[in-house]
Amino acid sequence: MDYVHAQPLSAKITASGPHNQLQSPLFGTLFPELRNLVFINALTEYGDPTRRYSKHSWNYRPGYEYEREIATNLLLTCRLIYLETHLAPVAQNEHVFWMYRPPPGPFVSDPEGYFQRMTLQQRAAIQRVRFFTQMYWLESRIAPDRAVSSAKSWNAVQPWTEGLSVPKLSITIRHSDWWHWETGNPLRMAEPHESNGWGSWVGSVPGLQELELEMESIDAKSEELEQLVRAALKWKFPLAHGGCLVHDGKQPTKSVWLGTSTLEPRGVTAVPKSVLGRPKFDPEAEARYDTKYPIALKLHVRKIHFKVAEARISYAVPH
Numbered sequence: 001m002d003y004v005h006a007q008p009l010s011a012k013i014t015a016s017g018p019h020n021q022l023q024s025p026l027f028g029t030l031f032p033e034l035r036n037l038v039f040i041n042a043l044t045e046y047g048d049p050t051r052r053y054s055k056h057s058w059n060y061r062p063g064y065e066y067e068r069e070i071a072t073n074l075l076l077t078c079r080l081i082y083l084e085t086h087l088a089p090v091a092q093n094e095h096v097f098w099m100y101r102p103p104p105g106p107f108v109s110d111p112e113g114y115f116q117r118m119t120l121q122q123r124a125a126i127q128r129v130r131f132f133t134q135m136y137w138l139e140s141r142i143a144p145d146r147a148v149s150s151a152k153s154w155n156a157v158q159p160w161t162e163g164l165s166v167p168k169l170s171i172t173i174r175h176s177d178w179w180h181w182e183t184g185n186p187l188r189m190a191e192p193h194e195s196n197g198w199g200s201w202v203g204s205v206p207g208l209q210e211l212e213l214e215m216e217s218i219d220a221k222s223e224e225l226e227q228l229v230r231a232a233l234k235w236k237f238p239l240a241h242g243g244c245l246v247h248d249g250k251q252p253t254k255s256v257w258l259g260t261s262t263l264e265p266r267g268v269t270a271v272p273k274s275v276l277g278r279p280k281f282d283p284e285a286e287a288r289y290d291t292k293y294p295i296a297l298k299l300h301v302r303k304i305h306f307k308v309a310e311a312r313i314s315y316a317v318p319h
Helices: 007-015 033-041 071-075 080-087 086-090 110-115 118-124 150-156 198-203 219-232 284-290
Strands: 046-052 065-067 094-100 127-134 169-173 208-217 235-236 243-245 253-260 295-309
Touching: 007 080, 033 080, 033 086, 071 080, 086 118, 094 110, 198 235, 208 219, 219 295
Parallel strands: 094 127, 127 169, 169 208
Antiparallel strands: 046 065, 208 295, 235 243, 243 295, 253 295
């Protein structure tokens, strides 16, 4: 289906003239500002407690204890509600992609396919996108316009979807995403500005105004993590559409959480990947794993924010 050139349903509804619904308290009594708050709350993504992730899976972490859900049935109640809310699920929720070991679900590792199913209106309404990235995937990213001439072109860096705008991009690197984490190798990360480096991919994101870089590692590597954070504060990301992202000057935020000890560095063959690869929650299996793999692995998280550098204005000094 041609989602780009098809007439949006909102345009068809507007042309047909929806009922004013004044008999409903939502439209006949509430002020629009209050009605919008109701709609925003109803269309905000939430964790579905009936679809829990196992604590011993790759995907479990703070904010991702359950599969995510959006109550889009609200849009089916009437045409006027559809007109007022049809872009809200896209605009107010984060669009999340897992570029290695994803949870179940359609398009969870396919941003291109996901965005191509959107209309131009929806693509332009996006505010936030997050990538959970293994280092192998991240460090092979380059700007799409450099892929043809680059030795990395085998990795199929696709052009960004037509009409897409991403004001805020978040990149999360989990403890199990670092190079050779299973054997406890030192943390390392390529500089983003290296020739055809991953920084060019970040800079190619259309409409980008802010980057959040989130890095995580175990307690034993907390000092290595701090060294990487200190180095990252100096990074710059030139933007294809003009300008440059630089550290926003604020202290990186710090947090700690306890994860499953299945993620202890034990050696490539000793890490229980068959356990970690079972994201769905099973009460009996969870009880066994809780005993065998205690929730005791201390994980440190650091978040750094980069924003567009403000232009310096020079003023002529009168003679």
